[in-house]
Structures are given as structure tokens and as C-alpha cells.
Amino acid sequence: MSEAGLTLGGHGPGITEESPFAIPSKKLVMWLFIISDAVTFGALLFAYGYVKNASPDWPEPFRFSPSIINVMLMTFILVTSSLTMLVATRAAKEAEKARAIRWILITVAGGILFALLHIREWLGLIREGVRLFQNPWGSPMFGATFFAITGLHLAHVIGGVVVLTVISLGYKRGRYNSDDVEIWSLYWHFVDLVWMFVVPMVYLLNVSR
């Protein structure tokens, strides 16, 4: 048997099947994670809708000022951070390391600002008397669902901020490459997309008129 045949038969290194999706396995894993996370958020939002539908006294506490203005500002910051992450990814693909790192760090700053505004929003509601299982306005489940959904999203943002910081430092040192920057940019865009469903479902359907 030839050497090539032996290598094929033994599944040796260097001879591997082409990826069915023509993307690196790390990127495929990220896509699969995103899909599973989308279903998790979907289930939470459906559960939220279920509880809201089944509660005749669901509160509508979000006033235009400060809540909705704050949410609009948070949306602007998060969508803008997606744009800066796109610029960073493109710079990394063009091997412009310094520019890519600068734009990743700008994205991280956007994420931190978003998290701070989110915590300010939470503290405002807590000061008004919202707790996990009680609030001054109506259905006691409001706090539990609100904090669960926005909390999970906030955890994703904070996780993203940490990972992007690690990636930028690793990319600077040569530990990570442009593929890693691209793969984690997918995660960051996903966090942005989830927010586009959280805002209407959790905030805008409960505005105080």
C-alpha cells in the first residue's frame, strides 16, 4: 500500500475532509451557539408574553422620560458598537492590527456604557419599589420576568465586553488571529440583535400613556 493510502486509511493529520460549510470549525461552533442562545432568548420572551397575556393587571410603568429615552440611548450605543466591531473586523482582515485593536476597544467602551445605563435603569425601577416578586403597580410577576430577560441580556453584554478585551489583548500579542476577531464579532452582533427584540417586547409594549 502506498504511503498516501496508509495515511488515508489511518486518518492521519493533514488529510481532512473539506468543511461542508466552507467555514472554520470555530466559526461553525459560534453559529451553533448563537442559534441555541437565540432559542433560549426566544423561550424567555415567549414565557414573558404568556405571563403578560394571562395577567389582567400587567403594569405599564415605562414613562417616555426617563425610561424610553434611556432605552433609545442604549439602543443607539449598542447598534453603534456593532458598527465599530464591523470596522474592527475589517481592519483585522486587512492585517491592520493597531487599527483593529483600537476599534475593538471602542466597541468595548460602548458595551461598558450600555451596561452602566442598563444598571442605572434597573436602579431607577428598584427605587420605585420593583422587586423580583412584587411591585407597586400590579402583577407581581412583572419584576421576575423583567429582571430575568434584561439580566440575561446584560450578562451577555458583560461577557462580550470581557471576551472582546481578552481577544484584543491576545490579538495584539499574536495569540489570536483575525479569524478569532471575526468569530467574536458574530457574538457581539448577536447580542445587539437580541436587544432589538427585548426593547419592543419588554419596554415598548409597557409604556405609560
Place this chain on the structure above:
Amino acid sequence: MTTTDKATSSLKTDLIVYSCILALSGLQVVLAYGHAQGMELMLRMLAVALVQAGFGVMYFMHLRDERRNLVLALIPATVFVLLMMNMIWSDSFRLLHMRTPIK
């Protein structure tokens, strides 16, 4: 087209998509203070959010540039699972209309 031209063109597309997503977010706020209520308002909001998500997935996450079988492997399964979750709605309305009245 040179590399610089391509980069400029891509940035222009990104900026257009970014503006569209922000404009759609603004539209959601306008809808929230409009005359629509309840289920009608929720459906309108979700329709706008789906368009935003579509823009994000296709342009920001570059799914439109990937091989078609990746799209076919990811999207239909996700949409199917999310649609199946709709099964719970009828039970939530049953709870609302057949519940024990609050004392």
C-alpha cells in the same frame, strides 16, 4: 475594483444598514405611542424587529456571504423551533378568560 474601493463600498453598505436599523428602532417608538393596542401592536413591533434582525444577520453577521447550505442548516431549524413555541399562546388566553376572578 481596487481593495480601497471595495472597502469604501462595504463601509457605505454598513452605514446604510446601520441607519436603517436605527430608523426602524425609532419607528418602534412611534408605533408604541400610536393608536394600535394589544396583539395588533405586538405583531407590528415583532415585524419591525424581524426586519432589523434580518438586516443584522445578513449584513452585520455576513450570513449572505456564506455558503447557502450554512444558511439552510441554521435558519429553517431556528424558525421552526420558534414557531413551535407559539403553541403556548392559546393557553395563556385561556388563563386570562377562564381564571378565578381576583377578590
